[in-house]
Amino acid sequence: MVQLYWHTIRHLRPRQIYHQIRRNLLPLKLVTALGDKPDPQKFDLIPWIGRQKSFLGNGRFSFLNKEYDLGWPINWETSGCSHLWQYNLHYFNYLHQADIDRSEGLALIRSWIEGHPVQNGGVGWEPYPVSLRIVNWIKFLSGDVSPPDDIINSLLSQAINLENMVEYHLLGNHLWANAKTLCFAGAFLGKESLERLGRKIVLQELSAQFLPDGGHFELSPMYHSILLEDILDLSNLYQAISKPSNVEILSPLQKAAEKAMAWLAGMVDEEGKIPLLNDSVYGVASSWAELRSYAERLGVNPCFDCISEVEMGGWLKRNYSGYWVVRKEPLRLIFDTAPLGPDYLPGHGHCDMLAVLLDFEGQNILPDTGVFEYEEGENRRYVRGTSAHNTVVLDDLEQAELWKSFRVGRRGHPQGFKAEGQDLQCSHNGFSIWQKGLFHERTVSLMDNGVELKDHVKGPGTHNFKAFFHFAPGVHIKEEAGGYRVNRRLFLEPWGAETQLKESQYYPEFGVIQDRPCLVLSGRFSGSAVFGLRCTYSS
Numbered sequence: 001m002v003q004l005y006w007h008t009i010r011h012l013r014p015r016q017i018y019h020q021i022r023r024n025l026l027p028l029k030l031v032t033a034l035g036d037k038p039d040p041q042k043f044d045l046i047p048w049i050g051r052q053k054s055f056l057g058n059g060r061f062s063f064l065n066k067e068y069d070l071g072w073p074i075n076w077e078t079s080g081c082s083h084l085w086q087y088n089l090h091y092f093n094y095l096h097q098a099d100i101d102r103s104e105g106l107a108l109i110r111s112w113i114e115g116h117p118v119q120n121g122g123v124g125w126e127p128y129p130v131s132l133r134i135v136n137w138i139k140f141l142s143g144d145v146s147p148p149d150d151i152i153n154s155l156l157s158q159a160i161n162l163e164n165m166v167e168y169h170l171l172g173n174h175l176w177a178n179a180k181t182l183c184f185a186g187a188f189l190g191k192e193s194l195e196r197l198g199r200k201i202v203l204q205e206l207s208a209q210f211l212p213d214g215g216h217f218e219l220s221p222m223y224h225s226i227l228l229e230d231i232l233d234l235s236n237l238y239q240a241i242s243k244p245s246n247v248e249i250l251s252p253l254q255k256a257a258e259k260a261m262a263w264l265a266g267m268v269d270e271e272g273k274i275p276l277l278n279d280s281v282y283g284v285a286s287s288w289a290e291l292r293s294y295a296e297r298l299g300v301n302p303c304f305d306c307i308s309e310v311e312m313g314g315w316l317k318r319n320y321s322g323y324w325v326v327r328k329e330p331l332r333l334i335f336d337t338a339p340l341g342p343d344y345l346p347g348h349g350h351c352d353m354l355a356v357l358l359d360f361e362g363q364n365i366l367p368d369t370g371v372f373e374y375e376e377g378e379n380r381r382y383v384r385g386t387s388a389h390n391t392v393v394l395d396d397l398e399q400a401e402l403w404k405s406f407r408v409g410r411r412g413h414p415q416g417f418k419a420e421g422q423d424l425q426c427s428h429n430g431f432s433i434w435q436k437g438l439f440h441e442r443t444v445s446l447m448d449n450g451v452e453l454k455d456h457v458k459g460p461g462t463h464n465f466k467a468f469f470h471f472a473p474g475v476h477i478k479e480e481a482g483g484y485r486v487n488r489r490l491f492l493e494p495w496g497a498e499t500q501l502k503e504s505q506y507y508p509e510f511g512v513i514q515d516r517p518c519l520v521l522s523g524r525f526s527g528s529a530v531f532g533l534r535c536t537y538s539s
Contacts, residue, residue, distance in 0.1 A: 007401065007409035011343040019169035028165050030118045030125055031157075038156045039190030043240040045142050046297050048096070049229060049286045055094035055108070063088035064373070065511035074108075076116035076124060083123065084374050084510070090116075090124035091132040095140045105140055106148070113154045118161065127165045128174050130158050131181040135233070138188045142240075152189070159185035159194055166201070172345045173216075173223050176205050180230050187241050199249055202234065206256050213307050214259025215321030218341050220348050221267055221274035225285035228260040232291070235298050254300060261295055261302035264288060266320055267334075270362040275334055276370040276508065277323070277357075278341070279348035283509045313422050315446045322414070324424055326446060330537065332359040333451055335444050336391075337414050337426040340400055347406030351399035352389035353414050353428040354442040356453060360490050360537065364472040366390050370507035376405045383507060386430075392440050392455050393466045399430030422446040435459060450536035458528035465529065467497065467521040470504050473514045477501065484519065489537050496531030497521035 009017065054062050059072040063085050070078055070089075078086065092112075095105050116124045123129065137155055141147045162181060167174040179201035186195025209217050209227070216224040235253045238246045265288070268274055272288040286294075295301070310317045315328045322338025334357040340349035350369075358366040369388040372379040384402050386393045401409035412430020419425075427441035438459035445452040457465050471477065471486075478485045479501065483493035504518035521531055 004401065004403060004409045008403075008407055011346075013171065013344045016169055016171060016344060023169055030121055030161050031164065032118055034153060034156050035160065038152055040147050040152055041188055041190055041241065042145060043142060043187070043237075045139065045236050045240050048139060048233060048236065049290045049294050050098060051093040051096040052283065053094070053097045053099065054088070055097065055100065061089055061094070065509055072111075073115055074111050076112055077120065077122050082373060082375050086123045087126075087129050090129035092136040093132070095136050106151070109137060109140075109151055109154075113150060118157055125161065127162055127167050127178055130162050131177040134158050134162070134181045135184050138184050142188070155185065156189055156191075159189060159191070163194060163197065166197075170345075172209065172218055172342070173227060175201065176209060176227060176230065179205060180234055183234060184237060187237060203249060203252060206231075206252055210256050210260065211321050213319070213321055214256070214261070214263035214303070215323075216260070217321075218278070218345065218348050219321060219323075219338050220278040220280050221264070221276075222280035222285045223348060224260065224264060224267075225274060225288075225291060228257065228264060228291055229286050229294070231257045231260060232294050232298055232300065235300065239298065255303075257295060257298075257300045258303035259306045261292070261300065262304050262306050263320055264291070265302050265304070266307060266318055266325055267323065269332070269359055269364065275323075275357050276368040277334075277336065277352065278350050279371055279374075280368075281370050281507065281509050310419075313446065314448070315422070317419070317424075324444075326424070326444070326451075328446070330361040331451065331535075333357065333444070335424055335426075335442075337417050337424075339413050340408065340411055343411070346400075346408040346411065349400075349408070350384045350389060351386040351402070351430065352391060353399055353412065353430060354426060354440060355389040355391040356444065357390065358451075358535065360487070363475075363487070365475055365486060365490065366469055367472050367506070369470060369505070371510065372505075372507040372513060373510060374405055379507075380405050382505070387466070387468055388470070388504075390469050391467070392442070392457065393468070394431045394438055394440065394457060394459070395434075395463050396466075397431050397434045397438075399428065401433065416441075431459070435461075438463070447536070449539075450534065452532060452534045454530065454532040456528065456530050457525065460527075462524065462526045464524050465497075465522065465531070467531065467533070468504070469519040469521075469533065470506070471517040471519070473506055473516045475517060477517050477519075483534075491536050491538070492519070493534040493536070494519070494521050494532070495534065496529070497523045 059070045059074050166178045179198045182194045182198025216227050238250050268288045315326050317326045324335040326333050336352055336355045340346045369383050371383050382388050386399050400411035410433040412428050414426050414428045417426040423443050423445050425443040431438040441456040443454040500520045502518045503515050506514045506516045
């Protein structure tokens with residue numbers, strides 16, 4: 001256990017370690033004093049993105065595909081729900097669902113103020129839900145000439161407490177959410193010190209969290225979409241409160257948004273859906289269509305020149321932060337040569353190195369797995385593990401040492417990527433954390449009428465291998481001589497291994513489980529082995 005802790009902690013940034021120790025030695029105390037009276041500012045925001053219906057009326061809420069009746073007055077300190085469900089309750093996204101009017105929204109806000117005071121603490125006073133709630137309240141009140149004093153005082157209390165508990169111990173998307181909120185709270189409440197702190201962190205984190213090609217460094221398309229919307233919200237805010245000094249933040253925000261838009265445009269499928277890589281599901285982040293429309297209202301256009309596209313033999317290839325997207329009608333494939341995530345923040349990463357995702361004629365054929373929940377348990381362990389992804393497992397080992405819901409000890413990294421001719425090739429050393437010299441290399445060969453995956457595994461001694469190919473629910477697979485027919489026109493030809501058609505689970509949304517077909521290639525080798533899958537289509 002000591003070694004596990006060491007291999008987890010040694011990758012953290014000094015800042016994270018310092019603030020983890022400080023939080024443990026000096027537990028945060030929520031403050032009740034408000035200080036100087038706030039000076040609420042009125043500004044007209046460009047219409048933002050609305051939210052799905054989650055408040056069903058009369059104290060009933062539905063999040064993560066689970067509905068609970070919390071009564072009226074609402075029991076804001078409810079137990080028996082998952083931590084993430086409670087987070088969603090306290091976000092107040094439902095203030096922006098289509099059927100909420102002003103009086104109902106104010107009643108919900110006042111119910112929270114009365115039923116979940118700062119003295120009680122609890123989930124609703126953790127910094128991340130505080131961050132999302134403040135922004136949602138401010139958006140809801142932003143057009144008011146004179147917002148209600150009781151709500152303004154509550155906003156100030158929440159903002160002051162957030163300033164005292166910025167999540168430097170986590171960094172990543174949590175720190176970003178804190179910073180965005182401090183910008184909104186400072187601007188709306190007339191508190192320049194809050195806005196200055198938020199602006200400072202935002203400018204630092206734009207370069208720290210967004211990669212040169214525009215991708216978010218945690219490598220989750222869902223979180224990328226969430227943070228892209230945050231950038232657009234901040235652009236909206238600073239356009240609305242136009243001051244000469246805002247140029248210093250508006251310009252980098254716009255450039256980041258342009259790149260992030262281009263990154264997402266290249267990753268979504270023909271229907272505009274994100275690939276479910278790492279911690280990603282449908283129904284949480286705003287859709288590509290909603291983000292694109294919002295960006296257009298703000299005058300932001302994708303910077304497609306920021307990501308170079310290479311044409312080889314009729315195939316178009318682009319690298320999105322280690323996700324290689326290759327396409328040639330009617331096929332589209334994503335080859336994952338990206339790492340688990342930032343070494344100091346791998347919590348939303350999965351063991352999916354060298355996985356492939358395949359679309360044919362606009363339909364998902366080999367998607368990723370998604371996420372059922374964030375709570376520790378069998379489902380969480382499975383979706384993070386190697387066998388849940390379209391890649392190879394050796395001796396039932398993982399590509400990284402996973403523990404708890406978000407922790408990672410020892411971990412492998414991709415290495416030796418090459419793009420030569422019609423081949424994309426990459427390997428990783430994840431299995432060598434368990435046994436020295438154990439490696440997996442995958443080559444994706446682009447053909448005129450399909451693609452071929454060639455897997456090369458090697459290691460001292462004798463080992464077992466399994467290659468998993470998880471199909472989308474509803475995909476029709478029929479075994480034929482020499483392989484498997486998929487949806488009539490696509491033919492899969494395994495070679496160099498035994499094959500078995502099984503079932504696996506698919507989690508497209510939080511709380512949703514669907515069965516799906518899974519093709520498993522397996523075998524045993526001494527020293528090394530080569531096997532693969534050829535995917536071709538008929539005209």
